[in-house]
Amino acid sequence: MTYVTDSLTVRDNRTGQEYDVPITDGTIRAGDIGQIKVADDEPGLAVYDPGFLNTASCRSAITFIDGDKGILEYRGYPIEQLAENSTFLEVAYLLVHGSLPTKDEYDQWVHNITYHTFVHENVKSFMEGFRYDAHPMGMLMASVGALSTFYPESRNISAADNRAIQVIRMIAKMPTLGAFSFRHAQGKPYVYPDNELSYAANFLSMLFKMSEMKYEPDERLVKALDTLFILHADHEQNASTNAVRAVGSTQVDPYSAVSAGIGALFGPLHGGANEAVLRMLRRIGNVSEIPAFIEGVKNGNEKLMGFGHRVYKNYDPRARIIKKAADDVFDVTGVNPLLAVALELEKIALNDEYFVKRRLYPNVDFYSGLIYEALQFPPEFFTVLFAIGRTPGWLAQWLELVQDKEQKIARPKQIYTGDRTLDFTPAEERWA
Numbered sequence: 001m002t003y004v005t006d007s008l009t010v011r012d013n014r015t016g017q018e019y020d021v022p023i024t025d026g027t028i029r030a031g032d033i034g035q036i037k038v039a040d041d042e043p044g045l046a047v048y049d050p051g052f053l054n055t056a057s058c059r060s061a062i063t064f065i066d067g068d069k070g071i072l073e074y075r076g077y078p079i080e081q082l083a084e085n086s087t088f089l090e091v092a093y094l095l096v097h098g099s100l101p102t103k104d105e106y107d108q109w110v111h112n113i114t115y116h117t118f119v120h121e122n123v124k125s126f127m128e129g130f131r132y133d134a135h136p137m138g139m140l141m142a143s144v145g146a147l148s149t150f151y152p153e154s155r156n157i158s159a160a161d162n163r164a165i166q167v168i169r170m171i172a173k174m175p176t177l178g179a180f181s182f183r184h185a186q187g188k189p190y191v192y193p194d195n196e197l198s199y200a201a202n203f204l205s206m207l208f209k210m211s212e213m214k215y216e217p218d219e220r221l222v223k224a225l226d227t228l229f230i231l232h233a234d235h236e237q238n239a240s241t242n243a244v245r246a247v248g249s250t251q252v253d254p255y256s257a258v259s260a261g262i263g264a265l266f267g268p269l270h271g272g273a274n275e276a277v278l279r280m281l282r283r284i285g286n287v288s289e290i291p292a293f294i295e296g297v298k299n300g301n302e303k304l305m306g307f308g309h310r311v312y313k314n315y316d317p318r319a320r321i322i323k324k325a326a327d328d329v330f331d332v333t334g335v336n337p338l339l340a341v342a343l344e345l346e347k348i349a350l351n352d353e354y355f356v357k358r359r360l361y362p363n364v365d366f367y368s369g370l371i372y373e374a375l376q377f378p379p380e381f382f383t384v385l386f387a388i389g390r391t392p393g394w395l396a397q398w399l400e401l402v403q404d405k406e407q408k409i410a411r412p413k414q415i416y417t418g419d420r421t422l423d424f425t426p427a428e429e430r431w432a
């Protein structure tokens, strides 16, 4: 029994009536507001919240964010410690299972994911059917959705063992599908997974292997990519996770739900910001052009891309870690000349009153584009990398959703603004 210690008293000035609404965990239930009515046969009061700016859609024990303090934790562990000392597959286990694995659990998990990286040959054939210039995110979204037809048993979402195998399959196959979409754009043959390599190393092999017997990526690049995947693994109820949950709430299979998440991530307001940062840096081109650019930003002509965040009003903790990963990557690839522009922009912005007053700090996208470019990824591929990293998060959220007894099919209300009770005249009379 939960004892309600806090409540909200609402007075409806239309009727003069007062209502007590319980407050639990800093929230009131929209359903409790629904009891507020002008008359019994009138609809109850509803809340209007486009974009869910102030609406909680679930209770979740996966990711904690305190944007004011710049804190991000997965299952209670700070992102800094995970990025420094863990691996992407261990973090994926943590997100999906809720606690860190024992040695045996970890070995089994890595084994399972490694041995599910191959896709059915028919998946490969239909991916080959895309146009030569198909966007890799479109290919990824379609091929993940298509996996539901290869694993029809995935529709049985109430069986825990069935859910578990689909989660393994999806985390395992996402890099394979992403790499196929990359090779497709380049007109190169698709490369099969190499089960002797780690998750990130195998991905690099599927992207870049040519005629050599074995592709051996530089360990520093493998580590940097693994770190980037960790940083993107979850971010609580962001737009793509919300899409996964909304579609998943219909009890559809997880491939269809995650494919909806990939669709949401494809949008420029969500996954496309690092590409915009890169374009901005290219346009500025030189440190000497920065003062004029900053003046333009302050005059409201444009935004400093990669700065500011809806949630973080302090340094995005992921941006700090990415900066370090960038140094490691540039050690191998040579410094991206745009790095000097980025560093100088950051220095100026962090000391400029305009940005300080508005609490605008670098976000995760400010440096990630530079790293991806140094790794020779074309900008349209950046979001695919994001999707691969985010997959365990989507799946952890989906698992939480389907086991949450409070969840229902996601079906918002609307405020109807159209016409009512018009008389329909048949077309032949209207057009006569």
Ligand SMILES: CC(C)(COP(=O)(O)OP(=O)(O)OC[C@H]1O[C@@H](n2cnc3c(N)ncnc32)[C@H](O)[C@@H]1OP(=O)(O)O)[C@@H](O)C(=O)NCCC(=O)NCCS
Pocket: 273, 297, 302, 303, 304, 305, 306, 307, 308, 309, 310, 311, 358, 360, 363, 364, 365
């Ligand atoms: C991320 C973002 C959409 C957050 O937006 P938000 O929380 O709604 O913040 P607001 O748009 O209300 O911004 C508050 C103020 O800061 C300004 N501002 C926000 N981001 C800015 C930026 N990147 N450059 C310059 N000014 C910015 C706004 O113009 C506004 O100024 P005002 O109060 O004078 O009108 C926004 O900061 C942005 O567009 N950043 C650049 C794109 C980006 O990097 N996106 C990736 C996010 S991970």
